[in-house]
Amino acid sequence: MRTKKVTFADIAAYTGFSKTTISRYFNDPDSLTLENQEKISNALVELDYQENKVGRILASGKTEFIGVIIPNLYMHYYSEMLNQILATYETYGYKFLVFAGSSKADVERKYIKELLAYNIEGMIILSGTIPSEELASYNVPVVGIEREDQHISSVNTDNYMGGVQAAGLLSKSNCDILIHVNADLPDTLPTYGRIRGFVDTCEEFHFPYELILTDLGNTFEENREKILELINLLEQKYPGKRKGIFMPNDTHANVFLNLLIQKYGSLPDTYQIIGFDNSPISKEAVIPISTVGQQISVIADEAMKVLSEQMNERKKRRPAPLREPVHKIIPPILIRRKTTI
Amino acid sequence: MRTKKVTFADIAAYTGFSKTTISRYFNDPDSLTLENQEKISNALVELDYQENKVGRILASGKTEFIGVIIPNLYMHYYSEMLNQILATYETYGYKFLVFAGSSKADVERKYIKELLAYNIEGMIILSGTIPSEELASYNVPVVGIEREDQHISSVNTDNYMGGVQAAGLLSKSNCDILIHVNADLPDTLPTYGRIRGFVDTCEEFHFPYELILTDLGNTFEENREKILELINLLEQKYPGKRKGIFMPNDTHANVFLNLLIQKYGSLPDTYQIIGFDNSPISKEAVIPISTVGQQISVIADEAMKVLSEQMNERKKRRPAPLREPVHKIIPPILIRRKTTI
């Protein structure tokens, strides 16, 4: 067993105060005389007191825990988002209990149950496995990021604007046709906005375009194969034409770029490429890739802001009735590199 | 306030049993008659009981929390390690309280203090900011990964073997000189083993080699600049010679590769390149990069194994006296791709 720990009772005995006074020293020190603060402060050192928050949680109900469920940490978007979420500890003081998703609903339900058992004060959910309606029913403040968010609050990149920016940039690059490749998404996902933004912009400017909605697979090998097929398709359908390609993310844009280079030895001037996210790969590619950048740190900060507002609301004596979910939109930033004009 | 929660007391009242019996239902169900198990089980459903672990922690001292301090999630090695650590939840059931490092010692000390305040049962430390001697003094089981580990247990890649493998592969590729680029590391770091492995192998086979120990910077832009200088240096010093280059990691290997391609339009046959880690970038590069792969999931699993042994030891009535730190070594896996023979 670990050596017995010093508790408020010990400090109280040592200083001659009551446990209450010791508690007050921590929570409202100004209610003690300076002299007594001094005394207790010394006792803490003498006895080598180590804070124990478990008792506090039990008594107060405040855990300062936030649960996070993230689909994976393999994709840079997620790991960087988690990074930024963790960084908010400095400003908000909340600790994060992190689970990496299994896209299986019952497994994620188990995670959530576990989180609730620890009295977390709120959740940040990046995984899309569990419908927002169910998440809302758990009766804990929830903020979703880049997932279906009908019944919960959320913070997302302005995907529509992203689509507009991408189409806008490509349209200036003297292309014959603009092509957006993406998965065949349900329109409840924020990401679907990119497709609409792209299409609306092309139509508005009467620019010829094509939407290729297809699954590019989940592993690098699958991506490679699918994108190889894609290139063949494009070359067959638009031989010699100048093609402006808007890929669903930087990883796929990079695969696309590399396959072209492997095929032709360099990037043919009949291709313009733009990705999405501004992941490191977009910068580190042989030819740095233009991209619609997501402001991950801004998203993380806003998510914590929305969440902490909701968590604070619940701490009040008469919490306002559950408000409508809040949906925040963060503008993307167009980053021009070498794969577009 | 959240709707009041159902507790053991409620279940006890509802079923006519004592709280103790309810507790037993959860911790040692077989000590109840099947019939009574049934009764309680039904009551749980009727009352919609939600587990509360805080009371349990307080009473038992077992939090099932493990603290993790990781330098960042920007580098793939770390994010993937965290990913694998989190995945052990399925087998071990421990929850992870994660902090992303600030390489400032006092900040990390604050993190540790906070972790200890929550009665974590153990720590996994990837950050090297705080000396292992201090970590050991906190009197909680600690496992270090890829950091100085004199006074704590650790799990690391067999870096020496990695150096041997890299030198071995390059030596077979008909090079005139073998070059290992790395930071000027203290020999207390596990990573230093790579340098020794590389040097020993070259010497053993009387292969001409050079060690370039220099800081390549912390940002992509710095890396680029430093590696550009490096290339100039090499071309000046070994013009026309076949050079086998062992880079400190895949990210740097990729920058090296891309700069050569940007300069020559393709990878000159006077260069052989091998990286370290087997990060995604090594696979996704224009020319897939050979690398010494770290078995991240194995490392994470072993770390949890070592840690859980030490944590279990502490739960016994008469814990064995603190054992000497355990140091586990995981072999790397040589991955041959297109940048070497």
Next chain:
DNA sequence: TTGTAAGCGTTATCAA
């Protein structure tokens, strides 16, 4: 400004 006493929701220890 300080103290008393009653919790918070479990588990541990005895006893029956």
Next chain:
DNA sequence: TTGATAACGCTTACAA
């Protein structure tokens, strides 16, 4: 097999 009772370490009325 079950129960009574006392912890666990802190907070929070209410009192002084």
